[in-house]
Amino acid sequence: MATLKISLPPESKPLAIEFSSAPITCHRLNGKNYLLRYQSVRIFICGHGKDGFLSGEALCPPSKDPKSRTWNSENCMVMSLLINSMTTKIGENFLLYRIAKEIWDSARDTYTSKDNTSELFAIECRLQDLRQREYSVTDFFNTLTRLWKQLDLFEVYEWECPADGDRFRGIVEQRWIFRFLSSLNPSLDDVRGRILGTKPLPSLRGVFSVVRQEESRRKIMLITTDFSSSVDASALAAQ
Structure with a gap:
């Protein structure tokens, strides 16, 4: 039986291992618990030093910059964390976003005042x-x-x-x-x-x-x- 192997850039492997070692949150966004989910996810991501992807301070380097690959890997990892902190029905609406900040801001605008x-x-x-x-x-x-x-x-x-x-x-x-x-x-x-x-x-x-x-x-x-x-x-x- 063939085994599927996913190769990550060497610089992104510590990030993946670090994130996978702990649950994101027990408060998955369901449309009625935005504030609890916001706080718990923010603590998790800030605790791993990736809050710049939520605030927009972590800017994407030019495509030819050697650091762009690392940025893309970390951005995708944070996007995955944000989507996985939602219920399946809600998370499906954010799969086509390009950067983590767009997901973070859109979830805030959609659910922060609802209910x-x-x-x-x-x-x-x-x-x-x-x-x-x-x-x-x-x-x-x-x-x-x-x-x-x-x-x-x-x-x-x-x-x-x-x-x-x-x-x-x-x-x-x-x-x-x-x-x-x-x-x-x-x-x-x-x-x-x-x-x-x-x-x-x-x-x-x-x-x-x-x-x-x-x-x-x-x-x-x-x-x-x-x-x-x-x-x-x-x-x-x-x-």
Whole structure:
């Protein structure tokens, strides 16, 4: 049986091997998740130093330039990554594009505003109804944080003064702290009161750490109490 061999230019082989060693993204573009897919793909490509193909800064050298072959190989590799980060039906629409930047810009223009409102509304509704209930403190905090980060993708502001941006982020973090504390189970009322009485308030991560430690302490106390009760019961039975 004959074996098909694909030869890559020597300079492009490290790139192919490097890209093939890790998944592109778990958020494949389906028409409704552009922002999540955009962020995860951008991180992947920038992490491999090929963001110039998305911004257009990596210009194609003249055809007679020895570097043109390398550029073409890397451009095709990034194009392949972008198309593979889409569902099959959507990716088929981008197969005839010439450069990676065209695919990147076209996907943005086509899907960046489509259904964003409904997606934002769905996240807000989930946050509104979310309570700790059966979640551990860690799982509950991670769920909240993931939803908040998704909201951040929708809220892009350009601040004339960097200090205003820092102040706004501080206000948002304080709201997140109140939201986290207000959604905890009643069994954690004591630690919630202690945190709210702290001046100034700790950071969001600091608040989480305090609450998690309290949850761990309660679990240890419960195990110790149950163990003591079982020992006492065994002693009585022996008597």
